[in-house]
Amino acid sequence: MATELPTAVDSALAGMRDRARAASGALVALGAEGRSRALLAMREALHARAEAILAANREDLARAEAEGIDPALSKRLALDPAKLATLADNLGELARLPDPLGVSQGRRIAKGLRLETVRVPLGVIALIYESRPGVTIEAAGLTVKSGNGLILRGGHEALTSNAALVAALRQGLEAAGAPADAVQLVEDPDRRWVGGLLHLEGLDLLIPRGGNGLIRRVVQEATVPVIETGVGNCHLYVDRAADLDMALAILRDGKVRTPAVCNALETCLVHEAVADAFLPMVAAQFRQDGVTIHGDEAVRRRIPEALPATERDWAEEYLGLEIAMGVVPDLEAALAHIARYGTHHSEAIVTNDYRAGTRFQEAVDAAAVYWNASTRFTDGFMYGLGAEVGISTQKLHARGPMGLEALTTVKHLVRGEGQTRDF
Amino acid sequence: MATELPTAVDSALAGMRDRARAASGALVALGAEGRSRALLAMREALHARAEAILAANREDLARAEAEGIDPALSKRLALDPAKLATLADNLGELARLPDPLGVSQGRRIAKGLRLETVRVPLGVIALIYESRPGVTIEAAGLTVKSGNGLILRGGHEALTSNAALVAALRQGLEAAGAPADAVQLVEDPDRRWVGGLLHLEGLDLLIPRGGNGLIRRVVQEATVPVIETGVGNCHLYVDRAADLDMALAILRDGKVRTPAVCNALETCLVHEAVADAFLPMVAAQFRQDGVTIHGDEAVRRRIPEALPATERDWAEEYLGLEIAMGVVPDLEAALAHIARYGTHHSEAIVTNDYRAGTRFQEAVDAAAVYWNASTRFTDGFMYGLGAEVGISTQKLHARGPMGLEALTTVKHLVRGEGQTRDF
Numbered sequence: 001m002a003t004e005l006p007t008a009v010d011s012a013l014a015g016m017r018d019r020a021r022a023a024s025g026a027l028v029a030l031g032a033e034g035r036s037r038a039l040l041a042m043r044e045a046l047h048a049r050a051e052a053i054l055a056a057n058r059e060d061l062a063r064a065e066a067e068g069i070d071p072a073l074s075k076r077l078a079l080d081p082a083k084l085a086t087l088a089d090n091l092g093e094l095a096r097l098p099d100p101l102g103v104s105q106g107r108r109i110a111k112g113l114r115l116e117t118v119r120v121p122l123g124v125i126a127l128i129y130e131s132r133p134g135v136t137i138e139a140a141g142l143t144v145k146s147g148n149g150l151i152l153r154g155g156h157e158a159l160t161s162n163a164a165l166v167a168a169l170r171q172g173l174e175a176a177g178a179p180a181d182a183v184q185l186v187e188d189p190d191r192r193w194v195g196g197l198l199h200l201e202g203l204d205l206l207i208p209r210g211g212n213g214l215i216r217r218v219v220q221e222a223t224v225p226v227i228e229t230g231v232g233n234c235h236l237y238v239d240r241a242a243d244l245d246m247a248l249a250i251l252r253d254g255k256v257r258t259p260a261v262c263n264a265l266e267t268c269l270v271h272e273a274v275a276d277a278f279l280p281m282v283a284a285q286f287r288q289d290g291v292t293i294h295g296d297e298a299v300r301r302r303i304p305e306a307l308p309a310t311e312r313d314w315a316e317e318y319l320g321l322e323i324a325m326g327v328v329p330d331l332e333a334a335l336a337h338i339a340r341y342g343t344h345h346s347e348a349i350v351t352n353d354y355r356a357g358t359r360f361q362e363a364v365d366a367a368a369v370y371w372n373a374s375t376r377f378t379d380g381f382m383y384g385l386g387a388e389v390g391i392s393t394q395k396l397h398a399r400g401p402m403g404l405e406a407l408t409t410v411k412h413l414v415r416g417e418g419q420t421r422d423f
Numbered sequence: 424m425a426t427e428l429p430t431a432v433d434s435a436l437a438g439m440r441d442r443a444r445a446a447s448g449a450l451v452a453l454g455a456e457g458r459s460r461a462l463l464a465m466r467e468a469l470h471a472r473a474e475a476i477l478a479a480n481r482e483d484l485a486r487a488e489a490e491g492i493d494p495a496l497s498k499r500l501a502l503d504p505a506k507l508a509t510l511a512d513n514l515g516e517l518a519r520l521p522d523p524l525g526v527s528q529g530r531r532i533a534k535g536l537r538l539e540t541v542r543v544p545l546g547v548i549a550l551i552y553e554s555r556p557g558v559t560i561e562a563a564g565l566t567v568k569s570g571n572g573l574i575l576r577g578g579h580e581a582l583t584s585n586a587a588l589v590a591a592l593r594q595g596l597e598a599a600g601a602p603a604d605a606v607q608l609v610e611d612p613d614r615r616w617v618g619g620l621l622h623l624e625g626l627d628l629l630i631p632r633g634g635n636g637l638i639r640r641v642v643q644e645a646t647v648p649v650i651e652t653g654v655g656n657c658h659l660y661v662d663r664a665a666d667l668d669m670a671l672a673i674l675r676d677g678k679v680r681t682p683a684v685c686n687a688l689e690t691c692l693v694h695e696a697v698a699d700a701f702l703p704m705v706a707a708q709f710r711q712d713g714v715t716i717h718g719d720e721a722v723r724r725r726i727p728e729a730l731p732a733t734e735r736d737w738a739e740e741y742l743g744l745e746i747a748m749g750v751v752p753d754l755e756a757a758l759a760h761i762a763r764y765g766t767h768h769s770e771a772i773v774t775n776d777y778r779a780g781t782r783f784q785e786a787v788d789a790a791a792v793y794w795n796a797s798t799r800f801t802d803g804f805m806y807g808l809g810a811e812v813g814i815s816t817q818k819l820h821a822r823g824p825m826g827l828e829a830l831t832t833v834k835h836l837v838r839g840e841g842q843t844r845d846f
Contacts, residue, residue, distance in 0.1 A: 025786075110805040113796055122818050123788070204818055223643050225819045246841035253843035350841075361836045363448075365546065373536055373839030382533040382844070383835075395545050395627055395832035396648045397820040409818035412806075413784045416796030418669035418773075420676035421805070 009196045013151075016184050017202055020124040020149025023179035027147040028121065030178060032099035038144055038178035039095040045172030046088035046137065049164070054079060056164035057133065064157050072260060077131045077158055087137045090387070094141045097386045100404040101147050109414070110421075116413045121147035123204040125407065126197050128153045128218065130210035133161040140169050140183045142389050146407040148204075149182050153197060155210075156189040163187055198222040205407075209390050212317065227398060227406070229390035232262035232345035233317050234375045237334040237360065239351030240273040246372060247350040248281050253374040254348070256289045260319045262391060263346050263378040267314060267324040269334045272298065275327045279303055282325070291321045298327035314341045331356050335363050342366060345393050346375035367393060367400035432619045436574075439607050440625055443547045443572025446602035450570040451544065453601060455522035461567055461601035462518040468595030469511035469560065472587070477502060479587035480556065487580050495683060500554045500581055510560045513810070517564045520809045523827040524570050532837070533844075539836045544570035546627040548830065549620050551576045551641065553633035556584040563592050563606045565812050569830040571627075572605050576620060578633075579612040586610055621645040628830075632813050635740065650821060650829070652813035655685035655768035656740050657798045660757040660783065662774035663696040669795060670773040671704050676797040677771070679712045683742045685814060686769050686801040690737060690747040692757045695721065698750045702726055705748070714744045721750035737764045754779050758786050765789060768816050769798035790816060790823035 006014075027035055046053070057079040064074050104118040125148045129135050136152060143150040154162040162185055170180035186193045197206060198221050206226050208218040219228050236254060238247040254265030270278055279302040286293060293299070294313040295306035306325070313324040314337070328334045338347055348370035349360040357371045368378045378401060380388025385403030392398045398406035429437075450458055469476070480502040487497050527541040548571045552558050559575060566573040577585040585608055593603035609616045620629060621644050629649045631641040642651050659677060661670045677688030693701055702725040709716060716722070717736040718729035729748070736747040737760070751757045761770055771793035772783040780794045791801045801824060803811025808826030815821045821829035 107807070109807050110800060113800060115806060220646050225817060227819070243841065249841060249843055253845065257844070257846060357838075366834070368835040368837060371836070371838045372841055373837050374843045376844035377533060377536060377837060377842070378835075383538060384530070384532050394648060396650070399832050400835045409822050411789070412791040412801075412823045413794070414791060414796050414800060415780075415794045418666065418672060419796045419800070420672050421680070421797050421799035422676065423680060 007192070007196070009190070009192045010200075013193070013196045013200050016151050016186075017124050017200060019181040020151055020184060021202075022149075023182035024121050024123055024147055024149040026179045027144060027149075027182055028101065032101070034176070034178065035099075035144055035147065036095040038173050038176040039091045039141060041176035041178075042140065042144070042169050042172035043088045043091040045168040045175065046084065046091075046165070049168040049171070050081065050084055053084060053161065053164045053168060054081065057161040059160045060158055069157065073131050073157070077133065077161070079133055079161065083134070087134050091137070091141045094145050094387055097145065097404065100145070100408050111416070111419045113414050113416045113419055116415075117410050118413060119405075119408045120411045122407055122409050124149045124151065124202070125205045125207065126151040126153065126200070126203055128194060128197060128206065128208045128210070128214065130155040130214065131158050133158050133165055135209060136162050136165045137169070138387065139389060140166075142387055142404060142407060144173070144178070144182055146404050148407055149184075151184050151186065151197070153186040153193060159187065159189060195221075198224065200224055207390055227390070227392050227402070228394045229392055230262040230345075231317060231343050231393060232264070232391075233266045233315065233341060233343045234263060234346045235267045235269060235334075235338050235342060235348070236265050236375070237328075237331070237338070237347075237349045238268065238270045238274060238278055239331060239349055239353060239356045240271040241353035241356060242271075242274060242278075242350040243352060244274060244278050244281060247278065248285060250348065250350055250372075250374045251282065252285060252289065253376055255291060255323055256321070258376070259321055261376075263375050264319065265323065265348075265375060266317055267326070267341070269326050269328050269337060270299075271331070271334075272327050272329055275299075275302060279325075286323075289321065291323055294322065294324045296326040299325045317343075331359060335360070338364055343393060345391070346370065346378040348373065348375050367391070430615070430619070432613070432615045433623075436616070436619045436623050439574050439609075440547050440623060442604040443574055443607060444625075445572075446605035447544050447546055447570055447572040449602040450567060450572075450605055451524065455524070457599070457601065458522075458567055458570065459518040461596055461599040462514045462564060464599035464601075465563065465567070465592050465595035466511045466514040468591040468598065469507065469514075469588070472591040472594070473504060473507055476507060476584065476587045476591060477504065480584040482583045483581055492580065496554055496580070500556065500584070502556055502584065506557070510557050514560070514564045517568050517810055520568065520827065523568070523831050534839070534842045536837050536839045536842055539838075540833050541836060542828075542831045543834045545830055545832050547572045547574065547625070548628045548630065549574040549576065549623070549626055551617060551620060551629065551631045551633070551637065553578040553637065554581050556581050556588055558632060559585050559588045560592070561810065562812060563589075565810055565827060565830060567596070567601070567605055569827050571830055572607075574607050574609065574620070576609040576616060582610065582612060618644075621647065623647055630813055650813070650815050650825070651817045652815055653685040653768075654740060654766045654816060655687070655814075656689045656738065656764060656766045657686060657769045658690045658692060658757075658761050658765060658771070659688050659798070660751075660754070660761070660770075660772045661691065661693045661697060661701055662754060662772055662776060662779045663694040664776035664779060665694075665697060665701075665773040666775060667697060667701050667704060670701065671708060673771065673773055673795075673797045674705065675708060675712065676799055678714060678746055679744070681799070682744055684799075686798050687742065688746065688798060689740055690749070690764070692749050692751050692760060693722075694754070694757075695750050695752055698722075698725060702748075709746075712744065714746055717745065717747045719749040722748045740766070754782060758783070761787055766816055768814065769793065769801040771796065771798050790814070
């Protein structure tokens, strides 16, 4: 890495990084009002260029179809006038949120020095993501609001859409007197650009958003700071003291409505005392919903059509209409299972027993732990953060839904009258 | 890495990690009072076993001397009764600090759900460090206080001292009914253990403390979360509106008293308007102090004995009685120099000009930026954190001196009455 000669890709990325850093400085200098004006101008530019953006998106969709792409991916790729208008209008909502920069805390420290700890942008942030062009708009909005420069590397199947979106966003920035280079797009589909970003010296944060393969590669290879997002092998534990109708509603909310997201449920564990009552309810509901059950022996005795669950099923993030189900003798067995197979994203218990609920919330090591509520609430908007750049499944810096503050750091400013430490 | 077969080292480290994680759970269960009692018992055990510890340290020192080790390293390695007693007593101070765990913030989120965000330990922390055995005590104290399990890998030259210290600390933990495995030491000097820690799956944080070579290797190679610490190429900029006596005192504090630390000064930039007045003052003082000056042409015209500064001098962290000095035409030139060569640790300006001071504090991208004060204040104790596990020079998670909070993360607990998201 460090010892190899820089390639043309590395040099180009270094140039983008330097322009993004200069843009970050200019965004800070604009102040909160200037950055809000930029967000409103970005919104207007998206509305004004909606036709060109939707035409570009149709081009991507036609190419994807010609290449015989997975329909689920096509769906994530597709924009329509209403969706684009909502994404644009969300920039206006973002403009109204409190400024995450400049917030400071002061105190006196040694020898009467005044220490002021102030929130500042991270600097230059890169995002590697897959097909959803909406992420382009959300990420640009969050980074402009927080005074950061952004380098985007989207999926090749969304390239034409992303180019049209970024052209509009940059036009908006310029119209508001803000630096267009605050939002830059890598337009070359060559994979070497991804490798270059993983090792781009001076990059302050790299966020991978997408499938497990992408996130694993970034975490394993990157030498720049990374926040790991989004892999969720989420569990629901139905306790012996559960309200079973509530449990079924939460199970269905987590599995059926939007199965392709990271806060969807992938495994359901049932206390053996309620297995006879609950499993037939699940079987009847999931037959209607078309959900395939992979069960352990105790489940298969009660749900004949369930397939046998293998070791792989317990670890699998299906992201589709499949679920792993098991019967456990008690809460501690459920906790042990979750500790072994969970991905520290979102886990839930349904119970009306105080000790079971508190023990579960205490013992589970995850970003979010639910008691009588759906795991689908792990989301920046649901948490009231106003926006979300991803859901962190790591423990450093940010955990769970990441809003604007996750895109900032602090600086310690110390003022004195010539104080020296003298030792 | 992931595809290779686990070695005996990897298996042993996995065992240490699992025991450390169980110990973390036990420390949390002990509560704040139980953890404080453990710290006091660790203090008592260090006092009680002081003779054995000092004998072990003499053994390390004798071996180091026989191997012809650098005297500066010998000095860092040496313990004496007073130093050991102070290190032990600091555990008592730590016991009195507020508990970093359990601190929570609550609010209502979507659909009336109650979200409680609560501070929890990171889990398992590993420290790779060099010769100072005092770090063993400090790190153990901080991790026990914050409910984390700790795996220590010290320098081979301090192995006997560290083994004696860790034996005492573990005895203290046990005496207080706390798990001894909260503090574990890798006692095999084989370098493969370092490699194993860099890739130990499930490790929550790895902190390297030591020279630039160690820190670079860890940051480049590690696939576990790392906080980068300590490299400090710190600058002092003496502005045209500086009080020159103050500037000289701050320069001397930063360069002469304790030159081998990361917050010491390595470069001094002087505004050309005060170069004729200030440089002779520096020359006279540094002749007495035995500091070698590496200067640019403008400095060498005024300080004949200064050696010519090369590109390498501007980037060098001397950690000794040497300094790079240059004359700049204005504040902006100083800022550009710091942006190019600084390591984002601590930077200082001396000036009585309001605009120069505010511009410097705004523009410099570093963990700590000083105005009329010494960079030597970048320190957890000086900042009133009560303790310090290192000084972060990165922007994610923690920046600047890291106290107890840097060893924690948050967990989001959500309670409801069966709420589902429904889309």
